[in-house]
Amino acid sequence: xxxxxxxxxILAAHCGRDSVAPGEFVNVTxxxxxxxxxxxxxAIEQFRRIGADHVFDRDRIVLVPDHSxxxxxxxxxxxxxxxxxxxREQHLSRYFEVGRMGIEHALIPEQGLVTAGDCVIGADSHTxxxxxxxxxxxxxxxxxxxxxxxxxxxxxxxxxxVKFVFSGERQPWVGGKxxxxxxxxxxxxxxxxxxxxxFTGTAIRALPMADRLxxxxxxxEAGGKNGIIEPDDITRAYLDGRAQRPGxxxxxxxxxxxxxxxxxxxxxxxxQVAFPHLPENARPIxxxxxxxxxxxxxxxxxxxxxxxxxxxxxxxxGRKVHPDVRLVVIPATQQVYxxxxxxxxxxxxxxxxxxxxxxxxxxxxxxxxxxxxxxxRAIATTNRNFVGRMGHPKSEVYLSGPAVxxxxxxxxxxxxxxxxxxxxGNAAERRAGRP
Amino acid sequence: MTIKGRAHKYGDHVNTDVIxxxxxxxxxxxxxxxxxxxxDLDPEFVKRVQPGDVLIGGxxxxxxxxxxxxxxxxxxxxxxxxxxxxxxxxxFRNAINIGLPVLVSAEAAAEIxxxxxxxxxxxxxxxxxxxxxxSYQAQPFPDFLQQIIAAGGLIPYTRRKLGxxxx
Numbered sequence: 144x145x146x147x148x149x150x151x152x153i154l155a156a157h158c159g160r161d162s163v164a165p166g167e168f169v170n171v172t173x174x175x176x177x178x179x180x181x182x183x184x185x186a187i188e189q190f191r192r193i194g195a196d197h198v199f200d201r202d203r204i205v206l207v208p209d210h211s212x213x214x215x216x217x218x219x220x221x222x223x224x225x226x227x228x229x230x231r232e233q234h235l236s237r238y239f240e241v242g243r244m245g246i247e248h249a250l251i252p253e254q255g256l257v258t259a260g261d262c263v264i265g266a267d268s269h270t271x272x273x274x275x276x277x278x279x280x281x282x283x284x285x286x287x288x289x290x291x292x293x294x295x296x297x298x299x300x301x302x303x304x305v306k307f308v309f310s311g312e313r314q315p316w317v318g319g320k321x322x323x324x325x326x327x328x329x330x331x332x333x334x335x336x337x338x339x340x341x342f343t344g345t346a347i348r349a350l351p352m353a354d355r356l357x358x359x360x361x362x363x364e365a366g367g368k369n370g371i372i373e374p375d376d377i378t379r380a381y382l383d384g385r386a387q388r389p390g391x392x393x394x395x396x397x398x399x400x401x402x403x404x405x406x407x408x409x410x411x412x413x414x415q416v417a418f419p420h421l422p423e424n425a426r427p428i429x430x431x432x433x434x435x436x437x438x439x440x441x442x443x444x445x446x447x448x449x450x451x452x453x454x455x456x457x458x459x460x461g462r463k464v465h466p467d468v469r470l471v472v473i474p475a476t477q478q479v480y481x482x483x484x485x486x487x488x489x490x491x492x493x494x495x496x497x498x499x500x501x502x503x504x505x506x507x508x509x510x511x512x513x514x515x516x517x518x519x520r521a522i523a524t525t526n527r528n529f530v531g532r533m534g535h536p537k538s539e540v541y542l543s544g545p546a547v548x549x550x551x552x553x554x555x556x557x558x559x560x561x562x563x564x565x566x567x568g569n570a571a572e573r574r575a576g577r578p
Numbered sequence: 579m580t581i582k583g584r585a586h587k588y589g590d591h592v593n594t595d596v597i598x599x600x601x602x603x604x605x606x607x608x609x610x611x612x613x614x615x616x617x618d619l620d621p622e623f624v625k626r627v628q629p630g631d632v633l634i635g636g637x638x639x640x641x642x643x644x645x646x647x648x649x650x651x652x653x654x655x656x657x658x659x660x661x662x663x664x665x666x667x668x669x670f671r672n673a674i675n676i677g678l679p680v681l682v683s684a685e686a687a688a689e690i691x692x693x694x695x696x697x698x699x700x701x702x703x704x705x706x707x708x709x710x711x712x713s714y715q716a717q718p719f720p721d722f723l724q725q726i727i728a729a730g731g732l733i734p735y736t737r738r739k740l741g742x743x744x745x
Contacts, residue, residue, distance in 0.1 A: 168720060168722035168723075181600075181603045181645065181647075182644060182645065182646065184606050185606050185646055185647070185650075188606065189733055192733050193733055193736050193737055193740070193742065194737060194742045195740060195742070210603075211603075211604060215604075216604060218604035218605050219604040222604060222605075222606070265644075266644055266646075267643075267644055268642065268643050268644040268668055270644075282644040282668050283644060283668060283671060283672075284644050284645075284646035284649075284668055284671060284672035284675060285646040285672075286646060286672065286675035286676055286731070286732050286733065287671060287672075287675060287732065289732075289733070289736075290675075290732050290733070290735075290736040293736060293740060294736060294739065294740065298722065300720075332591055332638065332641060333590075333591070333637055333638035333641065333664065333666075336638060336664060336666070336667070337667050363642075366638060366641060366666060366667070368667060421591060508595075508600040508603075508643070509595075509599065509600050509601055510600055510601070510603075514601075527593075527595065527642060527643075529593045529595040529596065529642060530595070530596055530618050530619070531595060531596065531599050531618040532595050532600075536599075536617075536618040
């Protein structure tokens with residue numbers, strides 16, 4: 144049997160084969176399907192057109208109203224109503240209502256709905272997030288979701304794999320977001336088109352799960368089909384007591400083939416900022432120059448986890464948001480919100496004069512809760528900085544991790560926490576939001 | 579099937595946010611989406627586009643969000659096909675699934691100019707630039723995808739797979 148990558152092995156296991164080769168088309172069974180209030184309404188219409196009476200499995204379809212919620216206008220309310228009605232009609236057990244929900248790609252791993260070895264599709268491009276758990280997960284459109292809701296299967300072309308090896312120690316304030324922005328900056332927004340992006344090396348083995356989720360989340364921003372990290376003790380620790388199904392820890396064969404291998408030394412990676420209007424326009428913080436901002440957003444499926452809020456709180460503690468800046472902090476899930484509240488992080492944000500929102504994708508896609516006016520500029524811990532992404536077509540979005548976003552909110556221009564003279568504390572201090 | 583129309587040409591990385599900005603994603607109606615097609619890249623597009631016209635893109639056409647609203651808006655605007663050097667994978671799937679013809683040809687994407695009159699034979703994958711007198715051969719679709727295209731998209735293909743007759 145030819146040696147295989149983890150991606151090949153998971154796909155093979157889901158089409159009843161011992162091995163699959165890159166370029167092959169395979170029909171795979173699915174462990175989980177995901178949709179949201181923007182993509183599910185079209186999927187539901189298409190599901191009706193198929194003529195199936197019921198979904199293949201009421202426990203394996205996750206529907207989350209996260210994009211335009213709490214309903215931002217009448218049309219959005221209608222979209223959510225269509226999804227909610229379908230969830231009730233089909234007795235879906237994984238529908239998460241406002242007040243119990245979160246941004247899908249933060250919520251689904253947090254709730255243990257996805258586990259190692261899974262094969263997942265979602266009608267949302269950031270479904271690739273779950274690769275951090277050693278799962279194969281990829282984004283599709285609404286019609287693909289519709290067909291999969293009826294059959295429990297989908298077709299996939301087996302991707303070639305590209306390996307990214309990170310060695311060395313991360314610099315202060317450098318997290319998963321900086322590593323992935325750096326990577327996209329090096330290979331470009333179509334640098335991994337159709338390919339599996341596998342992150343490995345000593346620095347990845349030492350990388351906490353929240354940062355791994357951030358890295359795999361943005362595989363799509365390099366055109367990747369999926370991002371993936373071989374599961375290890377950190378994966379096991381995250382899944383233990385959380386995963387609702389037993390996982391399968393799939394590993395690479397030693398001689399598995401990669402179409403390219405990139406080696407990066409973390410010692411050379413500073414906190415990164417991606418300039419408009421593509422995520423590939425990444426620059427080290429030392430080369431940003433004077434870029435004044437009107438708004439800062441800390442949140443999203445990329446960086447709205449508790450660990451991200453702890454970093455932001457560490458920077459914001461005892462400081463005020465710059466008078467010319469609006470800072471909006473959006474915990475990604477209800478659980479993150481509650482834990483942030485209990486740890487005192489929300490109090491730090493309010494004391495700093497930030498607006499704190501209930502979980503929503505909101506401003507990331509220019510929906511609501513922080514839309515930009517003409518000529519305005521934002522730094523955001525989100526994932527895309529395309530033209531018009533956060534509002535007016537003549538507004539600008541700069542992407543960064545939570546440390547840079549928080550420091551920029553204080554200084555009124557894009558800058559790292561080092562300029563505030565803060566050094567990262569240890570984990571316990573970070574939890575308490577203490578510098 | 580033969581398509582005839584004029585070319586509308588754009589560059590690399592035409593993303594789904596400019597094809598259909600998220601502020602319009604609170605509806606699913608194809609005609610409403612089409613009214614805003616390409617708005618943040620080319621606000622005049624919807625005024626210029628005629629039924630049968632063809633979009634030409636560079637590398638990675640349709641990158642970004644998985645929103646199927648993007649190919650839906652393009653199709654409903656009257657565009658009959660998209661030619662690009664390469665497509666983002668989710669956009670490519672979505673287009674095949676809903677029956678928007680997508681053709682990969684680096685030469686056609688590079689050489690065809692905005693306003694050129696094109697004639698495309700979809701079955702053969704041939705693209706003729708009538709203005710310039712040039713012709714191009716698009717990459718053939720893999721057999722597997724041809725089955726979905728021949729069925730008329732993923733919905734009829736899935737109906738057949740499930741043994742559900744035509745409605």
